[in-house]
Amino acid sequence: MKFQRPKGTADIIPTDSKKWQYVEETARKIFSSYQYEEIRTPLFEHFEVFSRTSGDTSDIVTKEMYDFKDKGDRHITLRPEGTAGVVRAYVENKLYGPEIQKPFKTYYIGPMFRYERPQSGRLRQFHQIGVEAFGVDNPTLDVEVMAMAIDFLSKFGLTNLKLAINTLGDNDSRDNYRDALVAYLIPFKDQLSDDSKARLEKNPLRVLDSKDKGDQEIVKNAPSILDYLSEDSQKHFDQVKELLDALEISYEVDSTMVRGLDYYNHTIFEIMSDSKAFGGKFTTICAGGRYNGLVEQLGGPETPGIGFGLGIERLLLVLEAEDAKLPVEQDLDVYVVGIGEETNIESLKLVQSMRKAGFSVERDYLNRKPKGQFKSANRMNAHFVMTLGESELETQTLNFKNMKTSQEVTVKLSDVYTDFSKVYQNALKLEVEADGE
């Protein structure tokens, strides 16, 4: 094999692309009903856009970014996530202007890049669907965003989804809590796993969701963020819960849920699935949260924001494991069987004529025998086969066969050219009558 795709990339070939299109179309439809409109930002940004917003010490910045110097010596990064770029665009295009309705609601669909070891559902180039809404601090928007995410996933017939929510509070709440957590953990330092010892220094909150059994025991009695919320943060979170109740959306509060990125505050949420795709364990397929302050970090005015992102590859894994309804094969209306090279021109004209009339039509291009052509027609699930040979050319007619009922009728060539729809409808009528008998 001379050439192969770069590590961690995937080709999405026709059979797959149909599923992708279905997922993307569904997203567009749902989001549009919530008045979200698409934004397309560059696949690469200046390094600082991400380093500034994600936290300089976060793993994503230190080891997972796909970055390089371009020929003009600019430090460029292939976007590892969608939010930072959208916020940059929001600020750069002054979408916070007074003439623009708030909240400004937008969504994106596209590839993201992460320099990491590939695993199933985790590639170096992967794809995300995400939404962002700016300019409104009202918890109603938090809930609407969650509802939209659930709506979207439900469209695929996914059941057993779990909505987990938490709050990180505002900066003060978070700082206070961090101090309390560290104070609690310090006495246990020697008992913590090596990973968690490092986390204690770098990002203490992450100790909370350690997979290590011993860590989990220690964490069990750790103080909860929920006890360190400022009055405003508490109120915000209470309202979120109240509104979720009002919509009868069930949820679980998980006070140990954290985020890998620094820019989140207040409400954070994850939608999890216990699909077979993940061995039956609940795994996050959609994650989001509020990021008040992020717009300022990128040089814009003080503007609240909230959004979520989900990985298309992971979603597809779940859909396939759950046998979710994916689009059906597109049927072929007509397959034209041409017998003998002398029918080639007429076949081409027929095919084009019917396509222009709005039908999906295929033919043989290999000058194969009728048998082979019928086999193809059958395999392509053709509804009708139009057969054209020497004798038909002479009489200016052709044989029109219904592949479902095997009924055959003779049709005038001229009728096909002038009004194929009528020919098709007549043939369909026969099929219905045959069914009725």
Place this chain on the structure above:
RNA sequence: GCGAUAUUGGCGAAGUGGUUAACGCACCGGAUUGUGGCUCCGGCACGCGUGGGUUCGAUUCCCACAUGUCGCCCCA
């Protein structure tokens, strides 16, 4: 970045240090001068991921690399 494991035709999958690398599916052709299924017959690996090495000889043994998969780290 760390660890484990895998890599044989379009796909799935046997197999051996030494003549022609099973089998199944798919595909193509024929039996059936112009009709879809079934059956039967026939065809279908620049040779076993790439590069080295050991050997009289390697697809089979060793090493390196690449890629896949799984776990760790991390997870938007």
